[in-house]
Amino acid sequence: MSENQAPSSGSGRLNTGVAHNARVWNYWIGGKDNYEVDQAVGDQVAGMFPVIRDVARADREFLGRAVRHLVEEHGVRQFLDIGTGLPTLDNTHEIAQRSAPDARIVYVDNDPIVLAHARTLLTSTREGATDYIDADVHHPEGIIERASATLDLDRPVAVMMLGILNFVLDTEKAQDIVRQVLAAVPSGSYLVLTHPTTDPDLGGEGNVAAMEFWNENATPPITARTRAEVTAFFDGLEFLEPGLVSCTQWHPGTASPVTVPQFGAVAVKP
Template identity: 80%
Template sequence: MTEGRTPADGSAQLNTGVAHNARVWNYWIGGKDNYAVDQQVGEQVAGMFPVIRDIARADREFLGRAVRFLAEEHGVRQFLDIGTGLPTGDNTHEIAQRVAPDARIVYVDNDPIVLAHARALLTGTPHGRTDYIDADVHDPQAILERASGTLDFTQPVAVMMLGILNFVLDDDKARDIATRVMAAVPSGSFLVLTHPTTDDEVGGAGQVPAMEFWNKNATPPITARTGAEIMTFFEGLELLEPGLVSCSVWRAGSDSPVVVPQYGAVAVKP
């Protein structure tokens, strides 16, 4: 097994006095890596928008289905997971290497509590490799340069951006990040993305007051977008079936999941 961690200068400092997304998300899915302030804000948001726990679980389940789908049906052996969050059961490398023991995975996050748990993300198969990069999504060039130490960018890569571009508030900047990352990977690569939406048909209107509360009481600030706005992150790519849908129903098979206002999609670079 090969493993490593690539820290960056100027890493974010741990602040346990303000709720942080990675820790609150961990609380919503039943994890233990959170503090009282995260639990308090998490409960307040859940009281305003009860479906948030369904969203958190659906997003995690989408990750599992997408990674298995790409590893099994498309032969993907490289994954760049940007905005990793705290490790839980069935992380990206565990799912991918269960299908393909030689799969390589690079995790990217800049939350210090994620860094503290990075060792849990770096256990893999003897034939594969995992790495953790302490870096910010706002600096895609740094991510790409440092990920190249583990990933071969001449071969297809699945770029995972689950619930991360919603923390890039400027629409043009968010599109630029997605475009720059996908420009660096070859034909046959994939973009796997989830993003909260305001679209009424999936119950998105209820997110607005909850996000306003979040932005006043927690960090980092967040935004939701319409389906049309989220589609712009896939420009130049080809969406795979069933397209951009609630992440809870994406390739969910015969299950009848609760539809959540969090879109998910997988697209391939021609």
């Protein structure tokens, strides 16, 4: 997408003069729904922190493995995907419904460019359902209320929070958001989460300068967190093996994964 091409709907709310995370992330994983300003900032960040492109791809691949694992190994049939980002190849509903046609998925985002492409997320098998909610993660009570129109909140739900809590700068607020959402779903539900870190054992030191540049030149502002801070999001839950690890190392299959400074984990609500 070039600077003078806008999405077909919702474009009146788009700010194409400032790089935006959803579009830069889309650029890093090889998508076309981005502008020159997103490419420029994305290239600058990647020059400072070359592993960021690997992080973007690894985060997306983690989503696929986690969804398949929950559907095929744990019988999950409902997903609440908060901070879904731009539609791309193999979205949550496509992965889930490939194995379980009756799966029901609700997407949540409040980025206008994601909203403009939301129709891509609203396809579904006849047996299942998908919905899209234009809502802010900072207001979880509204998300839960609206999601209940599509999801049965008396049955287990996999709550997907991939790369979203890093945009909630206040750690206590981020923890409270997770608590509120998990309180609304029953025992047997899951939290699926990824989050960037500066921890040196995952090679995260480079995130410091890269995020400083990002926060000065792009939107929304972002933060990384330590292993202890990310672990705290799972308070009261039970990790599935292998616990909190670099997201490339979560059920990687036969490949020998490269460690990236992005935590990933899945945990169940007892």
